[in-house]
Amino acid sequence: MSNTPKIIIVLTLITLISGAVLALLDSYTRPKIDNYRKIQENQAIAEVLPENDRINEVAKDGYVFYEAYRKHELVGVAFQVSGGGYQSELVLMLGLSPDFSRIIGLKILSQVETPGLGTKIEKDESNKEDPGWFINQFKDLRTLPSISYVKNASPSRDTEIQAISGATVSSKAIVDILNTHIKKAKAARGIE
Amino acid sequence: MKQKTAIQEFLKGLWDENPVLVSLLGLCPTLAVTVSAINGLAMGLAATFVLLCSAFLVSLLRKVIPNQVRIAAYIVIIATFVTIADRFLAAFTPDISKALGPFIPLIIVNCIILGRMEAFASKNGIGRSLLDALGMGAGFTLTLLVLSSIREILGSGTWFGLQLMWPFYAAWKVMVLPPGAFLTLGCMIAAANWINTRRRS
Amino acid sequence: MDLQSILIAAGSMGGLGLFFAAGLAIANKKLQVEEDPRVTRIMEVIPGANCGGCGFPGCAGFADAVVKGKAKADGCPVGGADVAAKIAAIMGVEISGGERRVARCMCQGGLEEIAYQGEYLGALSCIAATLVSGGKKLCEFGCLGLGDCAAACPFDAIKISANRLPVVDNDKCTGCGKCVDVCPRDLMHLHPISYKVRVLCQNHDPGRYATKVCTRSCIACGLCEKKCPFDAIHVIDNLAVIDYEKCKHCGLCATVCPNQAIEHIRKKKIVKEDAAAAGEKTAVSAAQP
Amino acid sequence: MTEEKRSPQSGGETRPAEDPGKTAPAPAAETEKPKKNLRSRLFRSERMTIVEPAPHAKGKNSVPRIMYTVILALLPAVVLSLFLFGTRAMITIMVAVFAAMVAEYASNRIMKSTVSVDDGSAILTGLLLALTLPPGFPIAGTALGAVVAIVFGKQVFGGLGANIFNPALIGRAFLQASFPVKITTWSMPAFAAKGVYFDMATKNAVDGISGATPLGLLKFEHIGTQLKPLLFGNIGGCIGETSAIALLIGGILLLILKYADWRIPLSYIGTVFVFSGALWLINPELYPNPLFMVLSGGLILGAFFMATDMVTSPVTPLGTWIYGIGMGIVLVIIRIWGGLPEGVMYSILFMNGLVPLLNRWTRPKYFGEIQEEKKK
Structure with a gap:
């Protein structure tokens, strides 16, 4: 007996059943996964743009802007930016004032920098009182004309942050990402 | 070859034919995800789940699937279960799912699973295939657990997130980096070979 | 539950499956290779x-x-x-003479038996020693004792004894012939396991010289040739050679050999003798007592 | 080259005359066994000629001799570093050497090979490792590095002569990956802290403060260091890499004794000089002075003492040139465009990995060899 029909029938059946099973599974797990992602996102937005009561999503020029309102007044804009770090991609959530002149908050969504060195951008265990000192520096930082960093010294201007000693590359990467994306996003939103 | 007893069929995966230490299969996830014990354990359990389910189906359908399309059929079966595992991890343990990243979907092309399907489940009954899959999965999980424990303890000073080493211990950062994976795996394989040679003589 | 999305998923997967299955089926028909x-x-x-x-x-x-x-x-x-x-x-064929064959070193010139030409310093392998005028032992035909055969054996069947001679474990030996290929002196021979009489020397030197070289050498005296009732052993080119077509494995030749260069395995004695003499685990026969 | 390159297998002069081999069971029984017959005893003579493969000529060089000479050549740098960094440097050096020797002995015993602690190679590895560490490096870390250097850098490959990479640098690379913060925390030499010869922005210098290496300063803060402190060693940095002059004294001794191939330091340092010089000529603002590039960091130490390691450098002259030039290019690339301020370690390790290939590619034609026909 030729087994040509058998080949076709068996393989088709297996794929059919597989498709059906996976579709069932998806309908069950998707809400949960989406829900989780939403929570994460909202958390990040809430962290970089506190004091809001409504978030409005606007997609434009490759950015998704989350516009935060308080009592019908635009208080800030958040969006996700990414760029190359020392050895991986850095993904950040950036919250800016509506005219993009001031950073309201910054959160690192994902980073795989050198453990114990580059990872200090997120959490510096050697600084017991304030492990997040590096990222907290960005709060209320002015963005104009551009952000810069200094090494082994306290920042003297309101657009400066202090780099992590030994992890200058990671520190510099964040500053670079912010500078380029703020400029691009400005253009996308048509500010000046 | 002599027919193995049921218990032997299970035990062989733990040591004699251990997929990682003896067959050196599935090294990609072995090296990549074992930065922490919880990751190693999750990866091992996910692979074991896929192994068990696929072994069950493949050995059930071994007479039905024509020889010419067996690989295609196995891959579809394995891919289905991997997707199930992946979705469930993403839905219920999002942190682990994020840490394991692309390595859960990559179980599809893990040589251990396709290898056991091709070499064992397609030739043996359901009971035996399940035992074999369980043994191989257990061997894989245990090896990953040991490997990731060593790496986490030395590289981060913690075990399953618990602070294990004394507080002023300076963690060997290299152990959670890729070289540490190769170094630890190399030492483990050397130790396994050493024990085997000693046992044989 | 959304029935439509399930149908779409199942349909697309099934469609793909159908498509590829059809392709495979056609390929199977067109490209089939007749394999025996x-x-x-x-x-x-x-x-x-x-x-x-x-x-x-x-x-x-x-x-x-x-x-x-x-x-x-x-x-x-x-x-x-x-x-x-x-x-x-x-x-569907008959097999003839499918008897198991095992390897045997055709030399008895260990450290005890043989004369030395000098101390050998160099890579510890028979091939290397051959290149350096033949290593430590004086015999040009004998075993170098550096264990290339043991290293080549994939089945761990060859051990080098304390006397620096390869000892083959007949139980482990599969007769694969790796040792035969690797021996630079061509001393490992494959024989059917039932062979009981062998000339364990490959020395073609004239008797007078062979005597000086090794205490277990064939000195081409011809006693075996005279003693053999079946005309199965002859001294050819200064070396006794057994014609196994004629040999009945009686072992008479072994009894007369002055240097015990011919071995005769007599079944029951083997095990005891060996265990006592060499202390090896399972060695082959030593020669005459 | 070849006579120094002798591997330990053929190099030992005092080889026991009665050693039939390690591959087979112990021949202890053979001497005690009663002789079977008279004739076999007559053949044995106490004094035997020696059968050995070529080369038969023997020099007076041996592994211990070379190793101890290299250690001697390192002494100026060691003494100067003790002078500059004081007891911290001494402790680091002692710990590294001691740990390396213990690791060597332990591996020898575990692997049942001949104990080779006294040949000096472990001492040298420990010393070189210590010289590449910052003086304030933790003791446990130093010991760990030395153990890794000996066990994973040398013994797992089969001991001295079989290793692919320079063991000391393997240890250092392990430490660099393990403790990236500790290994880049430099302390300033005693004199620098007092401000003599030193014109870096360390006004608040107190005893044992941490500072940056000249390369680090240049890379991240664009502050140059003058050449004079580089020559004499009044700069922050690893124990042994501070003073160019002290290292050069030992390096030249090695070149004179031909324990180091002169081509390697020449091609290595030459390439760095030429390559960075070319960049400097293009844009002196952006790229550093080539002299600074040569004198700073561990280049001199690496070029004379690590890259010239007989085991891990090529055997042919052409291969040696390629090796040195390759290291120079990799070093300049790492220093100028890479993420790290210093690249001597990685440049040497990288080219070490290519040595087997270089040896194969640059094999000289032997006399009478006929060129193989290319493409039939």
């Missing part, structure tokens, strides 16, 4: 060690060669008589 089913059956029978002892590239190569008539049914040295019989059954 006997090849697969032989593959199932042979041990699958891929040792290459048969002279073909791996077990698959051997199975193919058997079916094509290039190899004999008893060509697998690892499988032995069992496998040979099975292969013969598959191929």
